Amino acid sequence: MTRAQAWKGLELKARDARLFLVPGLCTRCEIVEESATHFVREATIGGNELREIVTLEPESKVTFFQAAGPREGVIINELFEDEEGELLLRFYCYMGLRGKEPNGREEQAEQAQFASENGYKAALMSTLKQTRELLAKGKL
Template identity: 35%
Template sequence: MFTVSSSIPVNNSTKNHPVLDRHQVWQGLVMKAEDATRFVGAITECTVVEKDERSLLREVVLYGERMNEQVNFFPEQMIVFEPLGGPTKGFIKNEIEEDEHGNLSVRFTFTFELRSGEQNKAAEKEFSNKMEKSYIEAVETTLSSIREMVTVGAL
């Protein structure tokens, strides 16, 4: 089993971006949960199968493999994704964090083990590196999309 966690600042004062608040970031994360194809390059299909106000079940095609994911919402705080199939078992968290100065960041954490049951550290490390890069890109793409929607008044 392995865990990777990384935090990405939401608002960078050195760039000319609109300042995002917690609610805007939350709305963007929910949109990513509902249609990951707009935000995660490795996901080429995403269909919501069931949905209520606290969770959804979605079918995704990730790296060419079709699988279901249970997605649980903790409003304005965190979304937890749990793959129900595929090569791994575990979970992914997207958390909105705030430091003592009110600066927001999005932390993604994934904890997985390969379903094959193999304790192959090299395979886990390779998978971990690929997932980390993919998720950093997904969070950055999500934040960029939210900024764009705020700029045009769509959010």
């Protein structure tokens, strides 16, 4: 997969997460505002209503700023090459629960859930799988 193809998959995911996340995890995802520098999407993911400000750094990085919902912080999906020149996708986030004690009981439980097999790793693997499937179908 080329960087351009991987980027197209990330951009599609940013615009409609329903296509890329584990089936049933995202039940609504719509762009409600768009400008030259960002767009705002509203989504229902894992039963939570979210509002995210999304920025795209072409063929490099997608950043999701959590503007409303149970979490605050940022999620980043970044394309990069390793030392051998192999294209990789890095996923990282800086998140907390809105209105909860930092690193408190609720945040620790949330962290454990997202670190589980059904958490962020599943979302990342699902994104890669769907991107590869779209590529195989000639849609990227």
